[in-house]
Amino acid sequence: MKNIFLFGECMIELMSASKEGSSNTLKQSFAGDVFNTAVYLKRTFSKVNTHLVTAVGKDKFSLDMIEYFKSENISSDFVFQSETKIPGLYSIQLDDKGERSFTYWRNDSAARQVMQHIDDEVTNLLSKGDMFFFSGISLAVIEPQSRTAFWALIDKLKAAGVQIVFDPNYRPRMWTGPEEAQEQFELALQKSDLSLPGVDDFEQLFGMTTVEEVNNYCKTFDLSELIIKNGEQGILVVVDGDVSHFAITPVENVVDTTSAGDSFNGVYLGARAEGYSVNDSITLASKAAGFVIQHRGAIAPADEYDTFIKAQLASV
Ligand SMILES: O=C(O)C(=O)C[C@H](O)[C@H](O)CO
Numbered sequence: 001m002k003n004i005f006l007f008g009e010c011m012i013e014l015m016s017a018s019k020e021g022s023s024n025t026l027k028q029s030f031a032g033d034v035f036n037t038a039v040y041l042k043r044t045f046s047k048v049n050t051h052l053v054t055a056v057g058k059d060k061f062s063l064d065m066i067e068y069f070k071s072e073n074i075s076s077d078f079v080f081q082s083e084t085k086i087p088g089l090y091s092i093q094l095d096d097k098g099e100r101s102f103t104y105w106r107n108d109s110a111a112r113q114v115m116q117h118i119d120d121e122v123t124n125l126l127s128k129g130d131m132f133f134f135s136g137i138s139l140a141v142i143e144p145q146s147r148t149a150f151w152a153l154i155d156k157l158k159a160a161g162v163q164i165v166f167d168p169n170y171r172p173r174m175w176t177g178p179e180e181a182q183e184q185f186e187l188a189l190q191k192s193d194l195s196l197p198g199v200d201d202f203e204q205l206f207g208m209t210t211v212e213e214v215n216n217y218c219k220t221f222d223l224s225e226l227i228i229k230n231g232e233q234g235i236l237v238v239v240d241g242d243v244s245h246f247a248i249t250p251v252e253n254v255v256d257t258t259s260a261g262d263s264f265n266g267v268y269l270g271a272r273a274e275g276y277s278v279n280d281s282i283t284l285a286s287k288a289a290g291f292v293i294q295h296r297g298a299i300a301p302a303d304e305y306d307t308f309i310k311a312q313l314a315s316v
Pocket of ligand 1: 034036102
Protein backbone atom coordinates (compact mmCIF):
# COMPACT_ATOMS: atom_id res chain seq x y z
CA MET A 1 0.00 0.00 0.00
CA LYS A 2 1.25 3.43 -0.92
CA ASN A 3 1.84 6.08 1.76
CA ILE A 4 1.49 9.74 0.83
CA PHE A 5 2.31 12.49 3.32
CA LEU A 6 0.86 15.97 2.80
CA PHE A 7 2.45 18.82 4.75
CA GLY A 8 0.65 22.10 5.44
CA GLU A 9 -2.17 23.84 7.25
CA CYS A 10 -5.86 23.13 7.66
CA MET A 11 -7.96 26.10 8.77
CA ILE A 12 -11.44 26.84 9.98
CA GLU A 13 -13.33 27.86 6.81
CA LEU A 14 -16.15 30.41 6.81
CA MET A 15 -18.38 31.23 3.89
CA SER A 16 -21.77 32.74 3.39
CA ALA A 17 -24.50 30.27 4.31
CA SER A 18 -26.68 31.50 1.44
CA LYS A 19 -26.11 31.25 -2.30
CA GLU A 20 -26.78 34.97 -2.59
CA GLY A 21 -23.63 35.66 -0.56
CA SER A 22 -25.08 37.56 2.39
CA SER A 23 -22.51 37.67 5.20
CA ASN A 24 -25.04 37.71 8.05
CA THR A 25 -25.12 33.95 8.41
CA LEU A 26 -21.89 32.05 7.89
CA LYS A 27 -21.36 28.34 7.33
CA GLN A 28 -18.32 26.89 9.09
CA SER A 29 -16.20 24.07 7.72
CA PHE A 30 -12.51 23.10 7.58
CA ALA A 31 -10.13 23.50 4.64
CA GLY A 32 -6.63 24.37 3.49
CA ASP A 33 -4.89 23.57 0.22
CA VAL A 34 -2.95 20.44 1.27
CA PHE A 35 -5.85 19.15 3.34
CA ASN A 36 -8.18 19.64 0.36
CA THR A 37 -5.68 17.73 -1.78
CA ALA A 38 -5.63 14.92 0.80
CA VAL A 39 -9.44 14.74 0.87
CA TYR A 40 -9.84 14.32 -2.90
CA LEU A 41 -6.91 11.90 -3.08
CA LYS A 42 -8.35 9.65 -0.38
CA ARG A 43 -11.96 9.90 -1.57
CA THR A 44 -10.88 8.82 -5.06
CA PHE A 45 -8.23 6.24 -4.16
CA SER A 46 -9.29 4.75 -0.84
CA LYS A 47 -6.43 2.24 -0.82
CA VAL A 48 -3.73 4.93 -0.65
CA ASN A 49 -2.72 5.69 2.95
CA THR A 50 -3.10 9.45 3.10
CA HIS A 51 -1.43 11.24 6.02
CA LEU A 52 -1.70 14.90 6.92
CA VAL A 53 1.40 16.45 8.51
CA THR A 54 0.34 19.54 10.43
CA ALA A 55 -0.22 21.07 13.87
CA VAL A 56 -3.49 22.10 15.49
CA GLY A 57 -4.33 22.98 19.10
CA LYS A 58 -6.28 21.37 21.92
CA ASP A 59 -9.32 23.64 21.65
CA LYS A 60 -12.77 22.49 20.50
CA PHE A 61 -12.20 23.59 16.88
CA SER A 62 -8.99 21.56 16.77
CA LEU A 63 -10.68 18.49 18.20
CA ASP A 64 -13.51 18.84 15.68
CA MET A 65 -10.94 19.26 12.93
CA ILE A 66 -9.23 15.99 13.92
CA GLU A 67 -12.65 14.29 13.90
CA TYR A 68 -13.21 15.70 10.42
CA PHE A 69 -9.87 14.26 9.25
CA LYS A 70 -11.02 10.87 10.59
CA SER A 71 -14.38 11.16 8.86
CA GLU A 72 -12.47 11.62 5.58
CA ASN A 73 -10.22 8.61 6.39
CA ILE A 74 -7.14 10.81 6.53
CA SER A 75 -4.51 9.64 8.98
CA SER A 76 -3.88 11.98 11.93
CA ASP A 77 -0.72 10.12 13.09
CA PHE A 78 1.30 13.21 12.14
CA VAL A 79 -1.20 15.81 13.29
CA PHE A 80 0.56 17.36 16.28
CA GLN A 81 -1.25 19.29 19.01
CA SER A 82 0.17 22.52 20.37
CA GLU A 83 -0.41 23.29 24.07
CA THR A 84 -0.86 26.99 23.41
CA LYS A 85 -1.82 27.68 19.79
CA ILE A 86 -5.11 27.26 17.93
CA PRO A 87 -5.96 26.81 14.21
CA GLY A 88 -5.97 29.59 11.65
CA LEU A 89 -9.19 30.79 10.03
CA TYR A 90 -10.16 32.04 6.57
CA SER A 91 -13.25 33.16 4.76
CA ILE A 92 -14.24 32.75 1.10
CA GLN A 93 -15.74 35.60 -0.90
CA LEU A 94 -17.17 34.93 -4.36
CA ASP A 95 -17.69 37.26 -7.31
CA ASP A 96 -20.62 36.84 -9.71
CA LYS A 97 -18.58 34.43 -11.88
CA GLY A 98 -17.79 32.15 -8.94
CA GLU A 99 -14.16 33.35 -8.79
CA ARG A 100 -13.01 33.16 -5.18
CA SER A 101 -10.89 35.39 -2.97
CA PHE A 102 -9.87 34.77 0.62
CA THR A 103 -9.43 36.72 3.88
CA TYR A 104 -7.12 35.10 6.45
CA TRP A 105 -6.64 35.16 10.22
CA ARG A 106 -3.70 32.77 10.47
CA ASN A 107 -0.57 34.68 11.57
CA ASP A 108 -0.37 32.95 14.95
CA SER A 109 -1.78 29.53 14.09
CA ALA A 110 -0.54 26.22 15.51
CA ALA A 111 0.48 25.08 12.01
CA ARG A 112 3.14 27.80 11.82
CA GLN A 113 5.08 25.84 14.44
CA VAL A 114 4.67 22.37 12.93
CA MET A 115 8.44 22.00 12.39
CA GLN A 116 8.95 22.05 16.19
CA HIS A 117 7.30 18.64 16.28
CA ILE A 118 9.40 17.03 13.55
CA ASP A 119 12.29 15.28 15.31
CA ASP A 120 14.54 12.43 14.13
CA GLU A 121 11.95 9.78 14.93
CA VAL A 122 9.26 11.56 12.87
CA THR A 123 11.76 12.15 10.05
CA ASN A 124 12.55 8.42 9.97
CA LEU A 125 8.86 7.55 9.74
CA LEU A 126 8.29 10.12 6.96
CA SER A 127 11.31 8.62 5.13
CA LYS A 128 9.37 5.39 4.72
CA GLY A 129 6.70 7.14 2.63
CA ASP A 130 6.31 6.98 -1.14
CA MET A 131 5.50 10.65 -1.68
CA PHE A 132 5.79 13.91 0.28
CA PHE A 133 3.62 16.80 -0.92
CA PHE A 134 3.89 20.46 0.10
CA SER A 135 2.85 23.76 -1.44
CA GLY A 136 3.82 27.40 -1.67
CA ILE A 137 1.27 27.96 1.09
CA SER A 138 2.98 25.34 3.29
CA LEU A 139 6.26 27.23 2.78
CA ALA A 140 4.66 30.56 3.67
CA VAL A 141 2.96 29.08 6.74
CA ILE A 142 6.04 27.71 8.56
CA GLU A 143 7.99 30.22 10.63
CA PRO A 144 10.95 31.63 8.66
CA GLN A 145 13.37 30.37 11.34
CA SER A 146 12.15 26.79 10.63
CA ARG A 147 13.00 26.89 6.95
CA THR A 148 16.49 25.46 7.37
CA ALA A 149 15.06 22.49 9.27
CA PHE A 150 12.34 22.08 6.62
CA TRP A 151 14.85 21.95 3.75
CA ALA A 152 17.03 19.51 5.73
CA LEU A 153 13.93 17.32 6.13
CA ILE A 154 13.26 17.45 2.38
CA ASP A 155 16.89 16.52 1.65
CA LYS A 156 16.66 13.51 3.97
CA LEU A 157 13.38 12.33 2.46
CA LYS A 158 14.71 12.71 -1.07
CA ALA A 159 17.88 10.80 -0.17
CA ALA A 160 15.66 8.03 1.24
CA GLY A 161 13.86 7.76 -2.13
CA VAL A 162 10.63 9.58 -1.24
CA GLN A 163 9.14 11.36 -4.28
CA ILE A 164 9.03 15.10 -3.52
CA VAL A 165 6.00 16.93 -4.93
CA PHE A 166 5.48 20.71 -4.92
CA ASP A 167 2.54 22.89 -5.94
CA PRO A 168 3.72 26.53 -6.02
CA ASN A 169 0.43 27.92 -4.71
CA TYR A 170 1.26 31.63 -4.34
CA ARG A 171 -0.54 33.79 -1.78
CA PRO A 172 1.18 37.23 -1.94
CA ARG A 173 -0.14 38.40 1.43
CA MET A 174 1.62 35.55 3.22
CA TRP A 175 5.10 36.70 2.15
CA THR A 176 7.12 39.81 3.05
CA GLY A 177 7.48 40.39 -0.71
CA PRO A 178 7.84 38.51 -4.01
CA GLU A 179 11.62 38.09 -3.59
CA GLU A 180 11.18 35.97 -0.48
CA ALA A 181 8.65 33.72 -2.22
CA GLN A 182 10.78 33.49 -5.39
CA GLU A 183 13.78 32.34 -3.37
CA GLN A 184 11.79 29.68 -1.49
CA PHE A 185 9.97 28.47 -4.62
CA GLU A 186 13.27 28.12 -6.44
CA LEU A 187 14.62 25.93 -3.65
CA ALA A 188 11.43 23.87 -3.75
CA LEU A 189 11.68 23.35 -7.50
CA GLN A 190 15.36 22.40 -7.19
CA LYS A 191 14.48 19.65 -4.73
CA SER A 192 11.23 18.39 -6.28
CA ASP A 193 10.66 15.41 -8.57
CA LEU A 194 7.16 16.44 -9.61
CA SER A 195 5.57 19.89 -9.67
CA LEU A 196 2.03 21.08 -10.47
CA PRO A 197 2.17 24.87 -10.93
CA GLY A 198 -0.70 27.04 -12.09
CA VAL A 199 0.05 29.76 -14.64
CA ASP A 200 -1.81 32.23 -12.39
CA ASP A 201 0.73 31.63 -9.58
CA PHE A 202 3.66 32.29 -11.90
CA GLU A 203 1.92 35.30 -13.42
CA GLN A 204 1.60 36.97 -10.03
CA LEU A 205 5.09 36.02 -8.92
CA PHE A 206 7.21 36.16 -12.09
CA GLY A 207 4.98 37.93 -14.64
CA MET A 208 4.75 34.77 -16.82
CA THR A 209 1.47 34.47 -18.71
CA THR A 210 1.75 31.29 -20.79
CA VAL A 211 2.39 27.60 -20.14
CA GLU A 212 5.41 27.86 -22.45
CA GLU A 213 7.03 30.55 -20.30
CA VAL A 214 6.42 28.50 -17.17
CA ASN A 215 7.87 25.43 -18.89
CA ASN A 216 10.97 27.35 -20.02
CA TYR A 217 11.56 28.55 -16.47
CA CYS A 218 11.04 25.05 -15.04
CA LYS A 219 13.51 23.51 -17.55
CA THR A 220 16.32 24.79 -15.35
CA PHE A 221 15.24 22.33 -12.65
CA ASP A 222 15.51 18.55 -12.59
CA LEU A 223 11.78 17.72 -12.57
CA SER A 224 10.84 14.32 -13.97
CA GLU A 225 7.16 15.30 -14.19
CA LEU A 226 5.75 18.80 -14.65
CA ILE A 227 2.02 19.52 -14.87
CA ILE A 228 1.26 23.16 -15.73
CA LYS A 229 -2.38 24.08 -15.06
CA ASN A 230 -3.89 26.95 -17.01
CA GLY A 231 -7.61 26.94 -16.16
CA GLU A 232 -9.91 26.52 -19.13
CA GLN A 233 -6.96 26.94 -21.49
CA GLY A 234 -5.77 23.45 -20.69
CA ILE A 235 -2.74 21.72 -19.24
CA LEU A 236 0.84 21.36 -20.44
CA VAL A 237 2.46 18.12 -19.36
CA VAL A 238 6.20 17.46 -19.48
CA VAL A 239 7.33 13.95 -18.61
CA ASP A 240 11.07 13.27 -18.85
CA GLY A 241 11.33 16.15 -21.34
CA ASP A 242 8.42 15.04 -23.59
CA VAL A 243 5.82 17.82 -23.91
CA SER A 244 2.09 17.30 -24.52
CA HIS A 245 -0.95 19.54 -24.30
CA PHE A 246 -4.34 18.57 -22.84
CA ALA A 247 -7.52 20.50 -23.67
CA ILE A 248 -10.14 21.06 -20.96
CA THR A 249 -13.91 20.95 -21.52
CA PRO A 250 -15.08 24.08 -19.67
CA VAL A 251 -17.77 23.65 -17.03
CA GLU A 252 -20.94 25.70 -17.58
CA ASN A 253 -22.11 26.24 -14.03
CA VAL A 254 -19.08 27.54 -12.08
CA VAL A 255 -20.21 28.23 -8.53
CA ASP A 256 -16.96 28.53 -6.55
CA THR A 257 -13.43 27.98 -7.90
CA THR A 258 -12.02 27.26 -4.41
CA SER A 259 -10.05 23.99 -4.43
CA ALA A 260 -10.02 23.52 -8.23
CA GLY A 261 -6.23 23.07 -8.21
CA ASP A 262 -6.27 21.08 -4.95
CA SER A 263 -8.82 18.54 -6.19
CA PHE A 264 -6.87 18.24 -9.44
CA ASN A 265 -3.65 17.61 -7.47
CA GLY A 266 -5.22 15.06 -5.12
CA VAL A 267 -6.71 12.98 -7.90
CA TYR A 268 -3.64 13.29 -10.13
CA LEU A 269 -1.23 12.22 -7.37
CA GLY A 270 -3.46 9.37 -6.21
CA ALA A 271 -3.87 8.14 -9.78
CA ARG A 272 -0.14 8.23 -10.44
CA ALA A 273 0.57 6.46 -7.13
CA GLU A 274 -1.93 3.77 -8.14
CA GLY A 275 -0.20 3.23 -11.47
CA TYR A 276 -2.54 5.12 -13.84
CA SER A 277 -0.91 6.58 -16.97
CA VAL A 278 -0.26 10.33 -17.12
CA ASN A 279 -3.10 10.69 -19.69
CA ASP A 280 -5.67 8.88 -17.56
CA SER A 281 -4.50 10.70 -14.42
CA ILE A 282 -4.95 14.08 -16.14
CA THR A 283 -8.40 13.05 -17.42
CA LEU A 284 -9.57 11.98 -13.95
CA ALA A 285 -8.01 15.01 -12.23
CA SER A 286 -9.62 17.48 -14.67
CA LYS A 287 -13.01 15.84 -14.25
CA ALA A 288 -12.71 16.03 -10.46
CA ALA A 289 -11.75 19.72 -10.58
CA GLY A 290 -14.67 20.43 -12.94
CA PHE A 291 -17.02 18.77 -10.47
CA VAL A 292 -15.62 20.56 -7.41
CA ILE A 293 -16.04 24.07 -8.88
CA GLN A 294 -19.75 23.41 -9.30
CA HIS A 295 -20.03 23.27 -5.49
CA ARG A 296 -19.52 25.88 -2.80
CA GLY A 297 -16.57 25.69 -0.42
CA ALA A 298 -13.32 23.73 -0.74
CA ILE A 299 -14.84 20.35 0.02
CA ALA A 300 -17.77 19.13 -2.09
CA PRO A 301 -20.42 16.87 -0.50
CA ALA A 302 -18.92 13.38 -0.11
CA ASP A 303 -21.86 11.34 -1.42
CA GLU A 304 -22.23 13.39 -4.61
CA TYR A 305 -18.47 13.36 -5.21
CA ASP A 306 -18.25 9.59 -4.66
CA THR A 307 -21.01 8.85 -7.17
CA PHE A 308 -19.44 11.20 -9.71
CA ILE A 309 -15.86 9.95 -9.37
CA LYS A 310 -16.84 6.24 -9.41
CA ALA A 311 -18.42 6.80 -12.83
CA GLN A 312 -15.25 8.56 -14.03
CA LEU A 313 -12.99 5.80 -12.69
CA ALA A 314 -15.10 3.24 -14.52
CA SER A 315 -14.66 5.09 -17.80
CA VAL A 316 -10.85 5.37 -17.97
O1 LIG B 1 -5.42 29.93 0.70
C1 LIG B 1 -5.16 29.07 1.52
O2 LIG B 1 -4.19 29.10 2.27
C2 LIG B 1 -6.00 27.91 1.64
O3 LIG B 1 -5.48 26.86 1.83
C3 LIG B 1 -7.49 28.07 1.50
C4 LIG B 1 -8.16 27.35 0.39
O4 LIG B 1 -8.85 26.22 0.89
C5 LIG B 1 -7.26 26.92 -0.72
O5 LIG B 1 -6.41 27.96 -1.08
C6 LIG B 1 -8.05 26.51 -1.91
O6 LIG B 1 -7.17 26.19 -2.94
